[in-house]
Amino acid sequence: MPIRRFGGHRSLVSYSQTTKLSYGYKKMNSSRSGYRVFSANSTTACTELAKKITERLGVELGKSVVFQESNTETRVDVKESVRGQDIFIIQTIPRDVNTAIMELLVMAYALKTSCAKNIIGVIPYFPYSKQCKMRKRGSVVCKLLASMLAKAGLTHIITMDLHQKEIQGFFNFPVDNLRASPFLIQYIQEEIPDYRNAIIVAKSPSAAKRAQSYAERLRLGLAVMHGEDAHHSESDMADGRHSPPVSRTTTGHTGLELPLMMAKEKPPITVVGDVGGRIAIIIDDIIDDVEGFVAAAEILKERGAYKIYIMATHGLLSAEAPRLIEESAIDEVVVTNTVPHEVQKLQCPKIKTVDVSMILAEAIRRIHNGESMAYLFRNIAVDD
Secondary structure, three states, X not given: OOOOOOOOXXXXXXXXXXXXXXXXXXXXXXXXXXXXXXXXXXXHHHHHHHHHHHHHHOOOEOOEEXXXXXXXXXXXXXXXXXXXOEEEEEOOOOOOHHHHHHHHHHHHHHHHHOOOOEEEEEEOOOOOOOOOXXXXXXXXXXXXXXXXXXXXXXXXXXXXXXXXXXXXHHOOOOEEEEOOHHHHHHHHHHXXXXXXXXXXXXXXXXXXXXXXXXXXXXXXXXXXXXXXEOOEOOHHHHOOOOOOOOOOOOOOOOOOOOOOOOOOOOOOOEEEOOOOOOEEXXXXXXXXXXHHHHHHHHHHHHOOOOEXXXXXXXXXXOOOHXXXXXXXXXXXXXXXXXXXXXXXXXXXXXXXXEOOHHHHHHHHHHHHHOOOOXXXXXXXXXXX
C-alpha cells in the first residue's frame, strides 16, 4: 500500500508586520480575501466616508449602482459576484433619511438573494435613534427599523455612539457600538490651546454621564446645566406633562379617584459649577437643531466663560444650524464625519471635522478575520 507523504507547508495568508498609527490602532491588513465593501448611497457626498474606509483597508469599493427611478423608487444593481462572501455595506445618512434607509434595505436584500455569506451594515449614525422610547400614542420607530434591517438580510451592524445604548437590545443579531470619544479627546488635547484651563459641560442632566467620562479622562472639572429655555423645550412632549387633557368625558364607573399628579415645571437654565474665566467644552452625542446649544453658549458667556466649544459625534446640523452657529457666541463646533456635512462647513467656518474612518476600517477587518473586538473598546466603561 503506497504511503502518502505530506511535506511542511506555510500558511497561504501572509501577515506583514503592522505599522502603528495614531490613536493606538494599527494599519489595515487586507491580505485575506473573501469580502467586499459596498456603498449604498446614491449621492456622491455620502460616499466619501466609504472611500476613506476602503483606502485604509487597501481594497476597492464594490461595483454597484444605486439610483432613484423617475417615480422616486429606489433601484440597486450589484455589478459583481458576492456568492459566499462577507459583504460590508457602508451607509452614511444624508438629510433625506428615508431614502437612505430604503437604499440600505434594497441593497441588503439584493445581496441576500445573491447568496452573500454574511451581510454586515456599517451605519455610523443610526437613524431614528431618538425615537427609541414610547411617547404617548406614538411608536418605537427604532425597534421597527431594527426589524426591517433583520428582515432585509443583515446579520451584523457596526455603528457609533448610539443615542441610547439600550437600542442594541432591539436587534436579534450582533451590534458593535463603537465610540468616537478617543478621537474627540485627542482633538481637545492637540487643537485647543490651554485646554488644561477648560471645563467639561453637560448641556442637560441626561448628558452628565457622557460629560463625566470626558472630564475624568482629561482630568478636568465638570459643570452641569439644568432647566430649560423658554423658547426651546424638547421634553415638553416627551414627558407627558400635558397628558391626560384637562377636560375629558368619562364613561362607566366614576367613583374611582386617583391621586392627582402635579405637572412638571422646570426652572430657567442654571449652571451647576464654576465656568468663570475658563474654556467651556459642551459634550453631546448629536447636534441637530442648534437653538439649545446657542442658548447654552449665551448662559455660559454670562457666567464668565471666555471660549465655548461644542463636541459631538454626529453633526446633523439641520435647517438653519450653520447660520445660527456663525452668529452665536460659540467659537467652534467639532463633529466627526459619520454624517456628511461639507455644505454646512462651507456656510460656517466654525464647524470642524474629525475623521473616524480608521476605527470603522479596523472593525471591518477584525470582523472578517474573526478577531476579537475588545481591542477597540479598551478602557471603555459602561457609561461611556
